[in-house]
Amino acid sequence: MIKFVLRRFLELLLALFLIATATFFLTAAAPGDPLLSRTLALPEASRDAMYAKYGLDKPVLERYVITMKGMLHGDFGESVVYQGQTLQTILRDKLPVSARLGLQQLIFGVLVGLLLGVIAAVKRETWIDRCIVVFAVLMMSVPELVLGLIFQKYFAGTLKLLPVIGWPTGKDLWFGGWKYTILPTLSGGLLYIATYSRLLKTSILDVLDQDYILTARSKGLSEPRIVWSHIMRNSMIPIVTRLPVTLAMCLTGSFMIEKIFAIPGIAAYFVEAVSANDLSIVLGETVFLAALFITVIFLTDILYTIVDPRIRIQGGKR
Amino acid sequence: MAQAKNTAEALRPEDFVILRERSAPSDLLVREPVGYWKDAWRRLRRNKVAMTSLVVLGLFLIMIIIGPYLRGYDYITAAPQYKNADMSAQFWLGADALGRDLFSRLWVGTRVSFVIAIVCTAVQVVVGCLYGSVMAYFGGIVDEIMMRILEVITAIPSLLITILIMIALGNSAFSLLVALCIASWCPTARVVRGQIMQLRESEYVMAAEAMGERPMRIILRHLLPNIMGILILDVATSIPGYIFQEAGLSFIGLGLQTPAISLGLLISNGQAVMNSHVNQLIFPAAVLCIMVLAFNLLGDGLRNALDPKFRK
Amino acid sequence: MDNLLEIKGLRVSYHTYQGEVQSVRGVDLEIGQEESVALVGESGCGKSVTGKSILRLIQAPGEILPGSQITFDGRDVLSLSKKELRAYRGGQASIIFQDALAALNPTMTVGRQIMENLLYHRKIGKREARAEAIRLLGEVGIPNPEKRVDQYPHEFSGGMRQRVMIAIAFACQPQLLIADEPTTALDVTIQAQIIKLLKQLQRENHTSILMITHDLGVVASIAQRIFVMYSGVIVERGSSDDIFYRPRHPYTRALLQAVPRMDQEGKQELNSIEGTPPDLIAPPEGCPFASRCKYAMPVCARLAPEVTDFGGGHRCACWLYHEMAPRVAELNDPDAAPAGEEVGQ
Numbered sequence: 001m002i003k004f005v006l007r008r009f010l011e012l013l014l015a016l017f018l019i020a021t022a023t024f025f026l027t028a029a030a031p032g033d034p035l036l037s038r039t040l041a042l043p044e045a046s047r048d049a050m051y052a053k054y055g056l057d058k059p060v061l062e063r064y065v066i067t068m069k070g071m072l073h074g075d076f077g078e079s080v081v082y083q084g085q086t087l088q089t090i091l092r093d094k095l096p097v098s099a100r101l102g103l104q105q106l107i108f109g110v111l112v113g114l115l116l117g118v119i120a121a122v123k124r125e126t127w128i129d130r131c132i133v134v135f136a137v138l139m140m141s142v143p144e145l146v147l148g149l150i151f152q153k154y155f156a157g158t159l160k161l162l163p164v165i166g167w168p169t170g171k172d173l174w175f176g177g178w179k180y181t182i183l184p185t186l187s188g189g190l191l192y193i194a195t196y197s198r199l200l201k202t203s204i205l206d207v208l209d210q211d212y213i214l215t216a217r218s219k220g221l222s223e224p225r226i227v228w229s230h231i232m233r234n235s236m237i238p239i240v241t242r243l244p245v246t247l248a249m250c251l252t253g254s255f256m257i258e259k260i261f262a263i264p265g266i267a268a269y270f271v272e273a274v275s276a277n278d279l280s281i282v283l284g285e286t287v288f289l290a291a292l293f294i295t296v297i298f299l300t301d302i303l304y305t306i307v308d309p310r311i312r313i314q315g316g317k318r
Numbered sequence: 319m320a321q322a323k324n325t326a327e328a329l330r331p332e333d334f335v336i337l338r339e340r341s342a343p344s345d346l347l348v349r350e351p352v353g354y355w356k357d358a359w360r361r362l363r364r365n366k367v368a369m370t371s372l373v374v375l376g377l378f379l380i381m382i383i384i385g386p387y388l389r390g391y392d393y394i395t396a397a398p399q400y401k402n403a404d405m406s407a408q409f410w411l412g413a414d415a416l417g418r419d420l421f422s423r424l425w426v427g428t429r430v431s432f433v434i435a436i437v438c439t440a441v442q443v444v445v446g447c448l449y450g451s452v453m454a455y456f457g458g459i460v461d462e463i464m465m466r467i468l469e470v471i472t473a474i475p476s477l478l479i480t481i482l483i484m485i486a487l488g489n490s491a492f493s494l495l496v497a498l499c500i501a502s503w504c505p506t507a508r509v510v511r512g513q514i515m516q517l518r519e520s521e522y523v524m525a526a527e528a529m530g531e532r533p534m535r536i537i538l539r540h541l542l543p544n545i546m547g548i549l550i551l552d553v554a555t556s557i558p559g560y561i562f563q564e565a566g567l568s569f570i571g572l573g574l575q576t577p578a579i580s581l582g583l584l585i586s587n588g589q590a591v592m593n594s595h596v597n598q599l600i601f602p603a604a605v606l607c608i609m610v611l612a613f614n615l616l617g618d619g620l621r622n623a624l625d626p627k628f629r630k
Numbered sequence: 631m632d633n634l635l636e637i638k639g640l641r642v643s644y645h646t647y648q649g650e651v652q653s654v655r656g657v658d659l660e661i662g663q664e665e666s667v668a669l670v671g672e673s674g675c676g677k678s679v680t681g682k683s684i685l686r687l688i689q690a691p692g693e694i695l696p697g698s699q700i701t702f703d704g705r706d707v708l709s710l711s712k713k714e715l716r717a718y719r720g721g722q723a724s725i726i727f728q729d730a731l732a733a734l735n736p737t738m739t740v741g742r743q744i745m746e747n748l749l750y751h752r753k754i755g756k757r758e759a760r761a762e763a764i765r766l767l768g769e770v771g772i773p774n775p776e777k778r779v780d781q782y783p784h785e786f787s788g789g790m791r792q793r794v795m796i797a798i799a800f801a802c803q804p805q806l807l808i809a810d811e812p813t814t815a816l817d818v819t820i821q822a823q824i825i826k827l828l829k830q831l832q833r834e835n836h837t838s839i840l841m842i843t844h845d846l847g848v849v850a851s852i853a854q855r856i857f858v859m860y861s862g863v864i865v866e867r868g869s870s871d872d873i874f875y876r877p878r879h880p881y882t883r884a885l886l887q888a889v890p891r892m893d894q895e896g897k898q899e900l901n902s903i904e905g906t907p908p909d910l911i912a913p914p915e916g917c918p919f920a921s922r923c924k925y926a927m928p929v930c931a932r933l934a935p936e937v938t939d940f941g942g943g944h945r946c947a948c949w950l951y952h953e954m955a956p957r958v959a960e961l962n963d964p965d966a967a968p969a970g971e972e973v974g975q
């Protein structure tokens with residue numbers, strides 16, 4: 001087990017290094033000069049000083065080494081576009097916003113999804129099941145982009161029930177301004193409802209087909225007991241192992257939703273940074289998000305071995 | 319015990335002669351065995367939802383070929399006199415902010431989105447199959463290294479890769495293709511590898527190998543036909559994903575950019591005027607949703623038709 | 631003595647999209663107290679379905695058709711209330727399956743799976759139940775039961791898993807054990823051990839056993855009476871000796887010839903039965919074996935065979951024993967030349 005964890009951890013570091021390298025060169029190769037608009041009106045000397053400040057006067061390879069060295073100390077460099085901002089200050093401002101949105105979507109979507117999944121499995125082949133199936137397929141077929149726009153137009157625009165755009169900040173950052181969060185949460189959460197209800201229903205039906213359910217019945221156990229310790233426990237395995245990835249995706253924000261509802265989260269900022277060619281921030285955010293993602297996958301692997309005793313770890317290989 | 323209530327007179331002596339030549343009564347009693355593909359196709363055809371989806375997709379296919387030319391308008395050049403025209407006999411779905419016929423533009427956009435999705439899916443399947451086959455066939459250290467590469471690629475959120483590629487290559491249809499495909503083949507490669515690992519243990523592949531056939535030939539000739547079902551399903555379920563991604567990227571300004579036309583761009587343009595001219599948002603969004611819905615339903619139907627578990 | 635279990639006219643159908651599959655088409659069977667009975671037949675003949683019906687384990691799309699009768703210890707199993715059914719399952723009758731790995735919950739330790747039974751049926755505390763589970767594991771021959779009790783099914787070998795299943799089945803000293811192909815997935819040496827274990831536990835617990843198998847070799851050492859099932863019906867029944875030494879039905883005889891025997895001379899070839907069993911969606915009107923039978927007559931395809939009683943509970947459903955039928959020497963005289971030689975008139 002220790003060998004397995006250690007090995008996966010080293011792989012994690014290697015992956016991060018590769019990602020950082022690839023990102024650096026991809027952004028360096030990007031056409032366009034990030035300082036062009038800011039330095040256009042400046043005299044020659046101060047322009048050179050600007051380029052020197054961000055290290056953009058040096059050759060690519062030298063910049064690469066400097067950047068990587070800085071990264072080891074958590075220094076990704078200053079934002080080219082917004083003076084004085086670094087990755088840390090941006091994450092501090094933006095991450096909570098995206099995290100709240102993501103968590104609300106996740107909790108709402110997964111809970112309702114699981115509930116619907118159980119109902120569909122229990123009432124399979126009835127009209128209730130069919131309604132849930134149809135709803136899930138519909139929700140999977142309408143992108144959150146379209147859903148967000150439609151909600152915004154009708155619930156906020158036409159009916160004026162809820163604000164069109166905006167997001168609680170300041171003291172309301174975590175537990176206030178709920179009315180701003182309803183539409184963004186719905187737009188993103190419906191997809192999770194669809195995914196998780198389908199996932200759980202399939203999983204339950206799969207488990208119901210297994211011989212051990214027959215064994216449990218042949219023991220004369222009560223129905224709640226069979227459902228709880230035999231059916232649910234086994235059918236939750238795919239759910240539990242999928243949750244972390246969903247969580248990571250939620251935390252890193254939703255690009256479309258943040259754009260539609262003008263939510264000041266990290267995804268919206270990432271797009272902004274990309275458009276403005278803000279190299280150090282793009283690099284920093286990519287590495288940060290990738291690190292989050294990889295760590296979550298790493299934890300999922302370990303979680304897998306806990307919830308499913310069948311997965312044995314032998315010499316570091318699953 | 320099987321009961322028999324027969325009247326004695328029903329029995330005649332000629333009934334009691336042992337027929338040593340048993341001429342085919344057994345064949346008459348056993349139903350004709352049905353081949354896998356024939357059976358799958360039969361099951362798919364019985365599935366009304368899937369068949370409807372197939373018809374809808376067929377109609378879409380026709381429309382993306384002929385749709386842009388039906389009305390005979392120039393859908394590229396601006397015509398300010400028709401700016402944001404409403405729906406009418408002249409402009410069936412209205413005109414956009416530059417006065418261009420939305421009906422024609424809608425089908426051009428659908429065509430672009432569809433072609434992008436198809437090309438990406440093709441790349442995904444071909445690369446995934448090749449990568450997976452090579453991994454599975456050679457095994458050992460080759461498999462190990464290729465698997466690590468695959469793991470690193472899957473570790474990065476795919477949207478990030480896509481965006482980074484878009485930055486490096488600039489906004490164009492080609493860079494969008496590259497960006498969408500760059501990581502998408504990984505799951506396919508894994509599945510193909512898994513399937514081949516299982517199949518290569520089978521006797522007929524060993525027999526082929528023993529008869530001196532070359533590795534790649536065996537993979538292509540014997541193994542790939544076996545995973546056709548999985549690949550067909552993979553195709554049906556991947557296309558909606560690409561359509562979504564193109565729309566989303568174009569919408570946030572990182573995919574295609576005007577003057578290109580795609581569903582994502584049309585939706586993005588529609589959003590700008592959605593309070594006054596909702597038709598410009600609704601129609602592209604509806605086409606996107608119906609197309610994806612049809613693919614999803616077809617995918618479900620295919621899953622049921624191709625999975626032997628459902629064969630009862 | 632009264633029979634422990636009596637089945638009369640059992641019919642079970644599966645409703646599939648192709649039509650109604652008539653898996654069991656009128657089976658009569660009875661098992662006495664502490665008796666071992668075998669139900670033998672090819673896969674798909676309905677023997678497992680019969681076994682599961684006894685515990686009412688048939689699930690949708692399957693259905694035990696009305697008119698079927700299952701009586702256990704004088705009680706009508708098919709009309710038991712939910713509560714009575716639960717006490718009956720696991721308490722008075724239990725079942726073990728062919729594939730023990732699939733039949734054990736992969737995410738629960740074997741100890742807890744045994745304890746579940748004890749906790750519900752014997753109303754004892756957790757601590758006691760655990761001690762009892764360890765004792766049971768030891769009894770079924772699992773070494774180191776104190777340690778093994780906390781392990782998961784995948785950590786056991788095939789034979790050991792089947793022993794765990796047996797421990798679960800015997801946990802509440804049932805009056806009836808249904809053993810559905812308990813040894814099919816195992817090596818021959820392990821098969822013998824499992825059979826020996828079953829016999830020993832049967833003696834100690836005074837249990838009746840219904841052994842369901844396709845392997846006549848397994849049956850020989852355990853069963854007192856044998857029922858031969860084909861295509862949803864019982865074609866022949868009788869004592870073990872009757873079936874092995876005086877088989878009457880051509881199908882039984884063909885089955886016996888398909889079993890490798892130590893006393894066979896030289897290199898006599900193993901016979902397999904040609905053809906496939908009939909389709910149970912549209913079962914034939916006459917004898918189901920007619921299409922594969924060497925001795926098929928026109929009447930066989932037309933009418934279901936009458937049952938002939940040979941005395942001592944040996945009965946066979948075959949037209950060959952009708953007074954109008956020709957007499958087949960090898961079916962009437964077990965020492966005659968093997969089937970396929972000459973047919974007497």
